[in-house]
Amino acid sequence: MEMPRPNPDVLARKQSVMSRLLQVLPADAVIHDPAETRAYECDALTAYRCPPMLAVLPASTQEVSDVLRICREEGVPVVPRGSGTSLAGGALPTADCVILGVARMTEVLETDYDNRFIRVQTGRTNLSVTGAVEEEDFFYAPDPSSQLACAIAGNIAMNSGGAHCLKYGVTTNNLLGVTMVLMDGTVVEVGGAHLDSGGLDLLGVICGSEGQLGVVTEATLRILRKPEGARPVLLGFDDTAVAGRCVSDIIKSGILPVAIEFMDALCIQVCENFAHAGYPDCAALLIVEVEGSEAEIDHQLSKIIEIAKRHKPVEIRESQSAEESAKIWLGRKSAFGAMGQVNDYMCLDGTIPVSSLPDVLRRIGELSEDYGLPVGNVFHAGDGNMHPLILFDANKPGDLEKCEAFGADILKLCVDAGGCLTGEHGVGIEKRDLMTHQYAPQDLEAQMAIKDVFDPDWLLNPAKVFPLDVSEARRAAA
Amino acid sequence: MRPETEAELAEIVVGLNGPVRVSGGSTRGVTGPEDVLETTGLSGITLYEPGALTLVAKAGTPVAEIEAALEAEGQQLAFEPSDYRELLGTTGEPTIGGVVAANISGPRRIQAGACRDFLLGVRYVDGHGHVIKNGGRVMKNVTGYDLVKLMAGSWGTLGVLTEVSLKVLPKPETSTTLSVSVPDADVAVQVLSKALQSPYEVTGAAYDPQKGSAYLRLEGFAGSVKYRSRKLKSELAPFGALSDHGTTDGLWQGIRDAHSLADQTGDVWRISVKPGDAPRVAEKVGAKQYVLDWGGGLIWALVPEGADARANLDIFTGHATIVRAGTDTVEALGRFQPVNAALSALSNGIRRQFDPRDVFNPGLMG
Incomplete structure (x- = not known):
């Protein structure tokens, strides 16, 4: 994967950039020693690594604003970083960049159950947002597999999804507002506790812009009351195509499960060895989860099983207990980790x-x-x-x-087939060069025009999303 | 101008030498340049896969045609788009492109999401005359920037939609409406809020102060609706006895379309606020009459003709949009609430990029 050559002029000014950053940040928030900047050399796409010139860890929106203003004046590229769990290389540095990590900004700023939102600093992890409202039986819906570690900042940048999107949507459907710092240091408030945008839906385009339009420091998120209960059923099939048709029939029937997960034989085996969830040995497995009261769950599951039976499943197993449900999900959620072990x-x-x-x-x-x-x-x-x-x-x-x-x-x-390159991980560097397969040149121009408005110098995460040759003129002009 | 293909539309745009009013069915009261660029010639459902919950249609397709096609498969547009004809006295046929361009969502928005949340993909012709596509027809798609959301609610100011792709949902087996008598608006919002905080999936939460009634809608399988209705009645018992009305589609259509304000003299504003602020905002704007939807998050306010509903709203977050008023009022106050300088710079910057000659609905959104 090609990355732009570092700008020698920027590298030569490392000391002066650093001293300016030290004027606005405490000493321990500016990381410059190559032994320490190495910690930021990659995200979860570990095949690609490059230590940044500097890394900074601001603790407030004001500090983020100061950092960005200085970097813009100095012409230094900035790569924002949440928790570094991107599978697409979204936080991969270049040698001449400053990594701006939000890890020190983890506060809950406001919790409002009556109006059903929470406002947090974006370094907070996805799971700990739910953690903050759990005692009132509320939760934050998007649940990417990395939810224990991934930060809301990264979730917003990548418009992260998860297993329960079928019912609850992805990040953009659960994001009400942001405080965002533009590359020139301007702080903007977009959206808030009210629904719907007054003018253009800027929030909609900010979410999923992969850290290229600004650095989101605070977010207002929709929180929901937890359902009374949830229970999965396992359905095993001896043919993947039949399992696919079963999915379609369930959806057509009028039931809206919160999740329908699919695994093929190889994944079933690996996950079973890891989690001992009691997955059947077959060609395709579906985990279908529904929510509600006990009676509602029974009713929906019986309808689902009735549909599944028309497809001659080799196994039908309703979870009998909370422990069993947890195991079934543990198997699925640890699929990537389990595969990594073998x-x-x-x-x-x-x-x-x-x-x-x-x-x-x-x-x-x-x-x-x-x-x-x-x-x-x-x-x-x-x-x-x-x-x-x-x-x-x-x-x-x-x-x-x-x-x-x-x-x-x-x-x-x-x-x-009529789909797309990435459903929830983002483009990053990983799928950057495939963008021309999905989009015509004018489609990419329209997207880049948005970046021109938010970040005219193309300093924010510049080498991502768009193929390098497509964005070259813009990056060179900066 | 009424092109019948996307290519023809693109040609027309290239040849434009003055501003145009971009229009679907002309039912939402948008005024502007005399020259009209209509999308009704681009019509028809191009793809409908019930098993994938996806529908793709050309922008000028009548909403009624889409709803009929969905109905036949037991599905629906879950965001329940409002029909403005009665409120505005307009007569056209609402189009799906118009619904998307205006991001029109009804009562179920509080639970299911807005029109923009169901919009999976768009095709449009921008001000350069280029045909642009963004998003697609799948539910999870983070490939590149999300111009889909940007186009929703941009009221034709960034480009002319030619095709939209939507997520659809199953139509619930049955529904019921619970109502409770609450003369005080503050208490009413508490009722709505309490219901929306419950795990019982309330899909409509409205309040009509004229009638002093708060309304809650439950939808789903019959047994489930019955169960949740029982639970809600007991949880909300401290506010009074809840009556169960069974299915009342007419009531929710009335709320969706602000029916009760249609025959009243005065201007109609749509105000989006934090739900708990609704009673105070309604008072501050000097509403002669109003209806609350979205648990209080949406106020349909009837104010005296020419009054500026935004005048006393600076301490609240949210925004107020004119839905019905005289041309003078719209010109003086602007249909949309002005945004602050930083956001305005970004929005105008985007408009200059998408429509550099400022030909599409110029000035409509500020």
Whole structure:
């Protein structure tokens, strides 16, 4: 993956940039020693690493504003960083950049149950937002697999999803307002505790802009009352295509499960070995979860089972206890970690229309044979968000490149099926060069025009999202 | 001007030498330049997959046509778009492009989300005459910037929508409306708030001060609606006895379309606030009559003709939009609430990029 060459002029001014930053930040918030900046050399896309010139850890919106103003005056690129859990390389530094981490900004600023929102600093982790409202039986809905570690700042940057999006939507559907600092240091308030935007929906375009428009320091998030209960049913099938048709039939029936998760044989096996969830040994497994009171859950599950039976499942198992439900979810949620224990893998994130599931799975199987690399499939089937896991050997020369080429082919397949390159992980550097497969030049121009307005010098996270040759003129002019 | 293909529309835009009013069915009272660029020639559902909960339609497709197609499969537009015809005395046929351009959402918005939350993808012609696509037809899509949300609610000022792709949802098996008599608006908002804080999935929470009644809607499978209605009645018992009205689609349509203000003299404003602020805001704007929807988050206010409902609102967060008023009032006050200097710089910057000649509904949004 190519990254722009560091600007020698910026590198030469490291000391003076650092001393200016030290005027606005405490000494321990400016990290400059190469032994320490190395901690910021990558995010969860660990195949790519590059220590930044400096890293800063501001503790307030004012400090973020000071940092950005100085960096803009100095012409230094800034790469914002939440918790560094991006799977797309969204927080990958360049050697001439300042990493701006929000890790010291973790406060809850306001909790309002009557109006059903919470306002937090964005360094706070996703799970600890729910943690802050749990005692009143409320929760924050988006639940990416990394929710224990990932920060709200990163969730907003990537418009993160999770397993329960089918019912609750993704970050953008649960974000009410932000405090954001522009590259010139201007602090803007967008949205708030009220619903709907008064003017243009800037909040909508900020969410998912991958840290390229500004640094979000505070967020107003919608919180919801927890359902009375939730329970999954496991459905096993001896054919992946049949499982796909079952998903479609469940959705058509009028039931809206909170989650429909799909795993193929390879993933079932790996997850079962890890979590001992009692997954059946079969070609495809669905975890379908519904919510409500006991009676409501029974009613919905019985309807789902009735539909599933028409597809001749090899296994139907309703969870009998809270412990069993937790185990079933542990297996699914630890799919990536469990796979990582047995093999190197690359995780993809394309989305396809649910109806093309059988076709796409068949094509992935064919590609797997062509490339000679095994692939496991685990995904949010209700909304068509696939996470194929390609297994490779990082120590074998050429295997990573082969894996990346295979991954690119799968993502192109998703686009050609009527879907998209990324459903919830973001473009980052990982899918940057595939953007031209999904979007025509004028489509990308329209997106870059937004960045021109928010960050005219293209200093914020400049080497991401858009193919380097497409953004080159803009980055060079800066 | 009424193009019948996207390419024809793009050609027209390239050839424009003056401003135009971009229009769907002309039912939402937008005024502007004399030359009208209509999308009604771009009509028809292009894709509908009930099993994927997705529908794609050309922008000029009548909402009624879409609702009928969904109805046949037991599905619906969950954001329940309002129909402004009765309130504004307009006669056209609301189009899906118009609904999206204005981000029109009804009572269920409080639970299911707004129009923009159901919008998966758009195609539009920008001010350069370029056909742009963004998003797609899948529910999870974070590929590049989300111009889909930006186009929703941009009232045609950034481009002319040609096609929209929407997430649809199953229509509930049944519904019921609970009402409770509460003469005091503050208490009424507490009732709505309490209901929305419950786990019982209230999909409508409105208050009509004229009638002194708070209304709550429950939807879903029959057994579930019955169960939740029983639970809510007992949880809200301290506020009084709740009556159960069964399915009352007409009542919610009335709230959705601000029906009770239609025949009244005066201007109509739509005010978006933090729900708990609603009673005080209604008082501050000097509403002669009003209705609360979205648990208090939306105020439909009837004010004396020409009055500036924004005059006393500076201590509240939110915004006030004119829905019905004389041309003089709209010109003097602006249909949309002005945003602060920093946001205005960003919004104007985006408009200059998307519509550099300022031909689409110029000045409509400030």
